[in-house]
Amino acid sequence: MDVKEVLVMSFLLAIVESVRSQGPEKTIAWIEAIASALGEREGPGLEGDPMGGVNVLHICPFFSVVQAFVEEFGEEPEEFKVLIEMRRSLAVSNIFCLFHHRIRAKRAEMAGKKASLHLASDANPAGATVYNDDAIVNAGLGRAEVDEMMKKVACIFKFQ
């Protein structure tokens, strides 16, 4: 038994249980509260590789965990899909994007940045790019430029 894997699975199952018992809004607030606390613990920081005015991640550090979960349980739970759909316009690709984005935003906020925009990502089982069009415009980019970058990266965001 890999204890760390058990803890990760527990967290994902806790999300499922929370959506059922507390509802999606409270679950998102709960996930974001945990992420903020972790971001605060890590301290100020600007994540990602700077590239053409935005920052990128070449791989999603959480995706393999999501994939393992989906493989084990057959498919992505409906509870995840509900949460992802609620944040779809923020370019959320998988359940951990909610969590990861909040950690990143908290750390950037501590580093003096006013906003952390999540432009696009494709770290979902289908590998389909999801976009945050408002953020893309706000970052001064177009979908075509984002698509070009997404050929090489898993996630694009911008600190302002």
Added chain:
Amino acid sequence: MNLQEAGKLYQSSLEVIKRNQHANGGFYASPPGTRYPFIYVRDHSIVTLGALRAGLVEESRRALRFILAAQKPTGEFPQRCNVDGMDTSYKELQIDCNGVALYALGKYSELHGYDIAEEFWKNVVDAVTFILRNKNDEIHLVHTINSIHEYPAYEHGFEIYANSACCAGILEAVKMGEHLGKEVGDWARQAELIKQSILRCLYSARRRTFVKAIRIKEKGSKPLGYDPFASVISEPDVAEYAPAYFGLLKDRDLRVINTVRKLDAALWDHELGGLNRYPESWDRNNGGYGPWPHFTCQLARHFIRIGDYDRAEVYLGWVLDIAHDYMFPEHISTIARFEEWVDLFRSSGILRDDKMVMIDGIKDHPKWAEGFAYVVYPLIWPHAEYIMAYKDYEDYFLKSGTRWS
């Protein structure tokens, strides 16, 4: 060795260091527009030591204030940060950064006073506390994921550079604390435990050399023998010189002499000269396997300190020879080895985009036409090591007029 050229290279190294210090105090690992335009704590701290040795006091002060302010709330120093001191790390824990930052602060304080140590005392406490939180109390060694080569497959566990740096860093913190009237008795005891464990567990009496690492997956594994990684990496690695580099042992200590003898025999590059960092078979030879000037300088200092003038000449002479326009690359390789590396990484599907930038840099370098791959040019770290080696050479062989051997 051409002494006139060696002196010019020393002067150039001073300029390179000064030119690559941002106004905020951070030393770039490589200049803006090149491969590593960030402040890497390890590189920065060693460059600070070089600046100190060269008498660049104001530069050292700014460097130390910068790096201490970049510490994370957990007490950990990041892998790297931007010029504003914001964490931009992309790799997991490299605990030796805590050690080298404390070590540089201690060396500065010894020479120029304790005002920075006093002002940043909370950072010192947090840095030591963080190290000790990562110490395993069964073996009394510090656990890390990355160390000097940033290569977990080879360094994850109790690694010799990380442990030497952390031990030396805590010992410096003890000295600073004693000077400032702080209670540091427990730190002194903990540092001694680490030191004794380095000498007992990271040294093979049968081989009469230090070993690279005890691979252990979890820092808290107990008993260690049941950890899934439990194994020892005993191949030659330049990091095995770390106990002497950080002053835990004298260079004349037989354990150090034998270790360096092994490194010299196993890692000296017979085609290119210079010292490789570890055997080629461990791979991750970005740009092609080959010798590194900063590691060659480190062992040059060993040969100088034990009075082996001939070997010191060979080592330092090689460093002088490979400098291009009085500047150093990270390492050099041959075109054949470079092509082998490209082929291997490409066919394995692990040739990243940023490596393509590096490949262009190598092929565009003037030395390519002479048959050499100059990888990451210039890198600042080797200039600091050269400054320290040159000053040692000057002190031992030139000023005193002594030729020891």
